[in-house]
Amino acid sequence: MTVPIPTDADLVPTERMQWILDRLAQEDAGLGDPTLLPAPEGRALAERTNTRWNSDLPGMSVREFSIEAPEGHTIQCRLMSPENADSLIMFIHGGGWAFCSMATHERAARLLALEAGAHVLTFDYRLSPEAPFPAGLMDCRSVWTAITAGHPDLASCSGPRALAGDSAGANLALALLLMVQEEQLPAPDAALLFYGVYDADFETASYLGQKDGPGLTRAKMMRYWDWYVAGAADRMSPLVSPLQASDDQLRKLPPMFFNAAAIDPLRSDTENLVRRLRSLGRTDPYSLYPGVVHGFMQMSLELPEARKAAAEAGRAFRELTGS
Incomplete structure (x- = not known):
């Protein structure tokens, strides 16, 4: 199984993607780069600009509760439950380890x-730079x-369980898989990882080719990394950069599904990880979405590819878990 390589045409925004980019440029004119603001201000800006993607919410049962962390703080959680669901997906949101939320x-x-026909559990984890790795x-x-x-509060979730995450959330999901493996804790049955960040190598083909976006840029990612893990040596830990995991660690991971956006500085992270997994004899499915930018799955109100990616991820969950 070969890893798809984007063509020049794949790196051109689709007509609908370009319409969204033009709209965002108009709506966000003068707001500035949130990664150049003090973290609380950047975080507030990210919350405000993301509200546009969170209207017309699909109807389902929603339950909110909290979990007490061993460190003494409370983690707020939200369980979203379609009818007749019994499986569970623990979804970790992205945002450069510094921004975004359940909302x-x-x-x-x-x-x-x-x-997926499954419960999805989201939660608000501590964010950098106030709370780094x-x-x-x-x-x-x-x-x-x-x-x-x-x-x-999860008593109805009796079926298969998976981890999922987008961008920095995919990084955390994969790091958690490695942590669970190392500590010999009960493991998920599968993982769904969307346009993730898996290494701190800023010289990859996509980091250089898509360094100026549109959307996410190389400079923004470097600032996110500085907030999350400042030291270069510390970034070599597999729990920070999962591509640094050993072959044995990667072989033992549960079945995974990956996707990536073609117009994304992080695309090579997924390509390099999938190539490595294939070299170890694994056949984890991978989909490349041409003509779209990082974070495109947030745009399901306006972007057909976002709805297609959600459908494909749901199908992958059912296939990987047999649910």
Whole structure:
């Protein structure tokens, strides 16, 4: 199985993607780059600009509850449940480990729940730079532990379980898989990883080719990394850069599904990880979406590719877990 290589045409925004980019440029004119603001201000801006993607929410049962972390703080959780669901997807939101929340990703999470026919659990983990690595990852571990320990608010989630995440959330999901493996904790049955960040190598083909966006840029990613893990040596940990995991660690991971956006500085992260997995004899499915930018699954109100990606992810969940 070969890893698809984007053509020049794949790197040109689709007509609808370009319409969205033009609209965003007009709506966000003068707002500035949130990664150049003090973190609380950038975070507030990211929350505000993401509200446009979270209207007309798919209907389903929603339950909110909290989990007490071992460190003494409370993790707020939201369980979204379509009818007749019994499986569970723990979804970790992206945002450069520094921005975004359950609220910014609610429509995407609900759409995944509908397409997978599964409960989807989202939560607000601690964010950098106030809480750099490993704070957010430890919160993910706390939520996973609550799931496997039979938290009372998750009693209806008796079927297969998967981890999912987009961008930095995909990084945290894959890091959590490696942590679970290392600590010999109960493991998920599968993982769904969307346009993730898996290494701190800023010289890849996509980091150089798509360094100026549109959307996510190389400079923004470098600032996110500086907030999350400042030291170059610390970035070599597989729990920070999962591409640094050993072959044995990667072989032992559960079945995974990957996707990537063609117009994305992070595209090569997924390509390089999938190539490595294929070299180890694994056949984890991977889809490349041409003509779209990083974060495109947030845009399901306006972008057909976002709805297609949610449907494909839901189908992959059912196939990988046999549910």
